[in-house]
Amino acid sequence: MRDRGNGSNRWWSIALGATVVVAPVMSARAVDISFSGFVRQEVAAGISGDENPFNTQGNKYNGVTVALNPLIAGLPTTATRAARSTDNDFNLFATRLELNLDAAFSPDLKAHFTLRGYYDWNVYDDNGDTSFFEAPIRGDDRGSLLEINDNDYMVDLPAAYLDYSNGPLFIRAGNQQIAWGESIFFRVLDVPNGLDLRRHLILDPAAEEFSDKRVPALGIRTSYQVTDNWEIDAFVQQFNPSINANPSTPYNVIPDQFTVHDRYHEVDGSWNVGGRLRGQMGPLGVQFMATSRRNPDGIYRWTKSGGSADLPGLPGSGAVLAETPFQVDPINGVLSAQEWFDYATMVRLNGTAGLNAAVDDFQPFTGLLGAFNAGNNHALAGQELDTFFALSGGLRGHIERIYPYENVFGFGANYVFEDEPDTLFDQLIARIEMSYTPDKKFTSPSLSQRPIESDEWTLALVLEKYYRFTDEFPATYMVFQYLHKSESDLFGRNLDGYGGTAERDPTGVDGYNAFALAIQQPSPTLEWRFDLTVLYDLRGGALFQPGVKWKPDDAWQVDLYSSIITASDDNKNALSTLDFASEAFLRVTRQF
Incomplete structure (x- = not known):
């Protein structure tokens, strides 16, 4: 988009x-x-x-059930992108x-x-x-x-x-x-x-x-x-x-x-x-x-999304998300840490460092949502990502070109x-x-x-x-x-x-x-x-x-x-x- x-x-x-x-x-x-x-x-x-895997209709994870490992008990432990039939x-x-x-x-x-x-x-x-x-x-x-x-x-x-x-x-x-x-x-x-x-x-x-x-x-x-x-x-x-x-x-x-x-x-x-x-x-x-x-x-970098729906069950969270690089999007967004890390490497980005930059560069709003810098811990970053994907059902990222x-x-x-x-x-x-x-x-x-x-x-x-x-x-x-x-x-x-x-x-x-x-x-x-x-x-x-x-x-x-x-x-x-x-x-x- x-x-x-x-x-x-x-x-x-x-x-x-x-x-x-x-x-x-x-x-x-x-x-x-x-x-x-x-x-x-x-x-x-x-x-x-x-x-084309970079298009929604060609996404590698369409119709694939992926395990989630959120930090909060009771959240969904799997995610499945909608199956898209394209030929x-x-x-x-x-x-x-x-x-x-x-x-x-x-x-x-x-x-x-x-x-x-x-x-x-x-x-x-x-x-x-x-x-x-x-x-x-x-x-x-x-x-x-x-x-x-x-x-x-x-x-x-x-x-x-x-x-x-x-x-x-x-x-x-x-x-x-x-x-x-x-x-x-x-x-x-x-x-x-x-x-x-x-x-x-x-x-x-x-x-x-x-x-x-x-x-x-x-x-x-x-x-x-x-x-x-x-x-x-x-x-x-x-x-x-x-x-x-x-x-x-x-x-x-x-x-x-x-x-x-x-x-x-x-x-x-x-x-x-x-x-x-x-x-x-x-x-x-x-x-x-x-x-x-x-x-x-x-060059590309994170930027504010400028608007988002609320996270389900968290009224007012959309206004906070608007000050971060993310918006709720379960259709065209990312649904799992597995997808996040996979696509990051496909375009030569660092998934863990990308999470940390989004958290650190958009404080205090990311902190209000409970996001934190995961350091160099790839596994912990994955759990944090899965937590927010499970809460939202999917998130879209916003970047700017300068x-x-x-x-x-x-x-x-x-x-x-x-x-x-x-x-x-x-x-x-x-x-x-x-x-x-x-x-x-x-x-x-x-x-x-x-x-x-x-x-x-x-x-x-x-x-x-x-x-x-x-x-x-x-x-x-x-x-x-x-x-x-x-x-x-x-x-x-x-x-x-x-x-x-x-x-x-x-x-x-x-x-x-x-x-x-x-x-x-x-x-x-x-x-x-x-x-x-x-x-x-x-x-x-x-x-x-x-x-x-x-x-x-x-x-x-x-x-x-x-x-x-x-x-x-x-x-x-x-x-x-x-x-x-x-x-x-x-x-x-x-x-x-």
């Missing part, structure tokens, strides 16, 4: 954004205008046989329309405008009135500024900007995405924009490198070619956070037992700034980057090797990308009001090569990467929350490490392209993504891919969070 905002005119912002581009076009006398676009059907079918064949069934307008007012001044419409046909067995696109970030439940949406559709302007160039100077002003860095899976230098995960999470073809995911925002970007070999690039852009998949939707990864209160309204006047210097010295290319921004992913400032510094270098023509090492590109974020704030595994704060290093080592194995086929494109993060995983979760189970609290791990491989092979006629991408987590998880693209002519394209996720079930790797989402997906595109 998400806490939602409200607004009045749902079309105002997108109409205003269109006017920025359309008005100059209409008033210009001699403008070269071109239109293009496509319509696409997108379908993903699950192949794991598992429902979803599809993870995605949506239609997309994109329209592009390009206008050239002069050789120096141009405009670009993209209108994107996306409709989800909602063919899923879900939890009722599910919203796929409403996001409680901006007014009218918009995820970004130039967007309108409803439960089943969204329409936005991912691009609406003017380009001005004059000799070595280039300026882009308007709604735009800024893409830095070239690593797949890892966003080492690609830090200006957050990600919109409402459309197919991160399971698009990996080679597309988040091109459809970056959240656009109003800004000005400028670059200046100082010499033939050196360029300065800088931007100022309104802050817009990442947008998560909504509760009870197929790709939701925040358990439905939580209500998330987004605090973007507290920082909606913030702007991110950044710059980079790029240079070429013979075969060696280098870049230096610095960005001051609000973390678009945010956006701390951070400074990110980065460095990149690439070197082109030369060898005998047509050998494996000739024109081999070696690349390194690394970033450093001092005093970075992370969500604490306890959801404490005090986030974890530590310096983080992120590194990608990349080898990239086009190589022709036979004269009968075009060159094969190959990429090999090593990925490392010092403090968090692929999804930005602090590593202190790793390694727990329902029976024991997490012990944490040191560093996140992974390898990635990407291969692309076109057919002799270029009508077909065969892809394989692999991400391997060194602690026991892997994502395999084979695929094929068929383009019989300029108008039609068919993409058929599969994302196969396998992971050790020990909560020590990042990918086990997504192992329910293995799927085959098809995209049929008609371009015009």
Whole structure:
């Protein structure tokens, strides 16, 4: 569940954004205008046989009787979640329309405008009135500024900007995405924009490198070619956070037992700034980057529920619960300590520390209810939790997302090797990308009001090569990467929350490490392209993504891919969070 905002005119912002581009076009006398676009059907079918466990309808404990061990005699000693019968064949069934307008007012001044419409046909067995696109970030439940949406559709302007160039100077002003860095899976230098995960999470073809995911925002970007070999690039852009998949939707990864209160309204006047210097010295290319921004992913912590029914038999207790992070909810809440600890480890939280933080950070109200800090005693924490679950019949937790400032510094270098023509090492590109974020704030595994704060290093080592194995086929494109993060995983979760189970609290791990491989092979006629991408987590998880693209002519394209996720079930790797989402997906595109 998400806490939602409200607004009045749902079309105002997108109409205003269109006017920025359309008005100059209409008033210009001699403008070269071109239109293009496509319509696409997108379908993903699950192949794991598992429902999403983070949704109420897919909860692991539906229909399961669990023993309770409350501290108070006479309370119920078992709990059973209502059995939900769900059988979803599809993870995605949506239609997309994109329209592009390009206008050239002069050789120096141009405009670009993209209108994107996306409709989800909602063919899923879900939890009722599910919203796929409403996001409680901006007014009218918009995820970004130039967007309108409803439960089943969204329409936005991912691009609406003017380009001005004059000799070595280039300026882009308007709604735009800024893409830095070239690593797949890892966003080492690609830090200006957050990600919109409402459309197919991160399971698009990996080679597309988040091109459809970056959240656009109003800004000005400028670059200046100082010499033939050196360029300065800088931007100022309104802050817009990442947008998560909504509760009870197929790709939701925040358990439905939580209500998330987004605090973007507290920082909606913030702007991110950044710059980079790029240079070429013979075969060696280098870049230096610095960005001051609000973390678009945010951090999560307990917050007041703001309202609750009374605990049965305890009149007035609802008013006290309203000052704590909990509310009575026997339908979508947590019903047992077993469920509490199990789901905490699934999202890399610490169930015992989470209880203690909720108790300590919301005194005296938690104390009035008889709650206490259980220390490091996992068993005692379980008894305390079972006491309150038995009293209430189920509790929902409330958390908030806030956006701390951070400074990110980065460095990149690439070197082109030369060898005998047509050998494996000739024109081999070696690349390194690394970033450093001092005093970075992370969500604490306890959801404490005090986030974890530590310096983080992120590194990608990349080898990239086009190589022709036979004269009968075009060159094969190959990429090999090593990925490392010092403090968090692929999804930005602090590593202190790793390694727990329902029976024991997490012990944490040191560093996140992974390898990635990407291969692309076109057919002799270029009508077909065969892809394989692999991400391997060194602690026991892997994502395999084979695929094929068929383009019989300029108008039609068919993409058929599969994302196969396998992971050790020990909560020590990042990918086990997504192992329910293995799927085959098809995209049929008609371009015009």
